[in-house]
Amino acid sequence: MTTPGATLSPTTDPAAAGAAAIEVRGVGKRYGTRDAVVALDGVDLTVRRGEFVCLVGPSGCGKSTLLRMMAGLHRPSEGEVLVHHEGTRRTPTAMVFQDYGIFPWKSVRANVRFGLDVAGASRAEATRTVDSWLARLGLADFADAYPATLSGGMRQRVSIARALAVEPEVLLLDEPFAALDAQLRTVLQEELLTLWQSDRRTVVFVTHSLEEAILLGDRVVVMSARPGRILADLPVPLDRPRSAETRGEPAFAALEQQLWTLLRDEVSRTFDGRSAT
Amino acid sequence: MSATVVVRPTAAEIDPVRTARRRRRLERALAVLTPLVVLVAWEVAARTGAIPVRFFPAPTMIVSTAGDMVRSGVLLDDLAATLRRVVIGFVAGSAAGAAAGLALGLSGLVRAAFDPFLSALYTVPKLALLPLLLLIFGLGETPLVLLVALAVFFPTWITCMAGVTAIPEGYREAARAFGASRWDMFRHVLWPAFLPQLFVALRLSVGVAILVIVGAEFVQGNSGVGFRIWHSWSLFQARPMYVGICVIALLGLLCTTLVTALGRRLLPWAQPTDRR
Structure with missing residues (x-):
């Protein structure tokens, strides 16, 4: 997977802290053949091992497309996306979708089990893993229910449990809480925070919400309106472990203000319907 | 105020x-x-004589005629003959239709090759094929069973194909994100997502099967409920005719109920959730 001339060498010990887990190099994406829409343009991004990176940007800026490339669901039109992993699993990544993620024809237990089934895990091992994740996400009582009978928040818990059950090296989340109401969203944010702080793995989290990005992320990457480019890449100056109270810190509000200043023009640009360059 | x-x-x-x-x-x-x-x-x-009994025998008369027909064994023989044709034709036709629907739904190339061809055949009334089938296979059971199978094949195929192509891309994406192979994709996503459509198709086509067999039995053969209805007409007997019509109606109701119940049993996740 290595390419000559890489600035970061993936051949160094991958377990070392600070080693790159994901490298995005000069990635562009065009849709259509004539009058092509440019969704992404010259995107460079490095996500280090164990890092929680949040991608924010206006609607249609290509942040979901970029995330899907990391999952191997989309291919770039130019450039490359490298996902460095130990190679012990079928897929190094797991993904949580905003909707359509979990299968309505499978019970909660079968949904959580899906990734393990596909990876060919042994029956006993899969059952043990699934039971532990069901318990950790408060789903044990609903194990045999079908998704149609669950609330939106519970369904997203199922989706998260399914992704974590395969113990991915990289966890990708595509606006996982966007369809939830504000209170539920807060609860799930805190649950995710607790989960991640007890079991740190590489996370790329796409969201519309600046507040969510600051609360959860080590870094917030701001993308521009179409064509998506990286506008800023800011570290979050807040100590871990964080909790709900972290929202009250002055640095929190300051960063939110700074990010909003960056984004405001971009958002109004998409709002006006004018395309850039 | x-x-x-x-x-x-x-x-x-x-x-x-x-x-x-x-x-x-x-x-x-x-x-x-x-x-x-x-x-x-x-x-x-x-x-009371308000309607002529010759054409509209009272329900109790129909029941008593039905009793006579059961005792003489005629009714059960007819029912068995019709049921046999319907079941064999239905199973064969819906299996072929489901397979064709899956194949055309899953592969754009197969669809491109067969869709126009099958769509053209679809509009041909299946009863119009009976003379041709009789010509090819002669008198006997084969043309009747085949006709039912053909009549069932087309609605099943169309409904199943539509079902497969309507599976939201999001489900496939979710499976691919976990590294699902083609077989995994089929087993975990496409097949279960397709099953509710299959049952819609089966419910439709079980009715079609009965419709077609009665029509076919009118003109071909000397057994079956359809034959009994037609034969009674040629003898100017209204009562056995009504018995035949009632038996067909009940048979249709029974078959549809069975298919629905089976679907409910097999697809608990696809049922409306507001049942209490």
């Missing part, structure tokens, strides 16, 4: 469980009562 609008709970709000139960009981009673009233009115009209 002033007025006050008062909004208070009625019985439905105070005791919703009891209200719902009462409502359900009423619905069930109505379902039985409506046909009962019609039958009684018919009986009275026939007995």
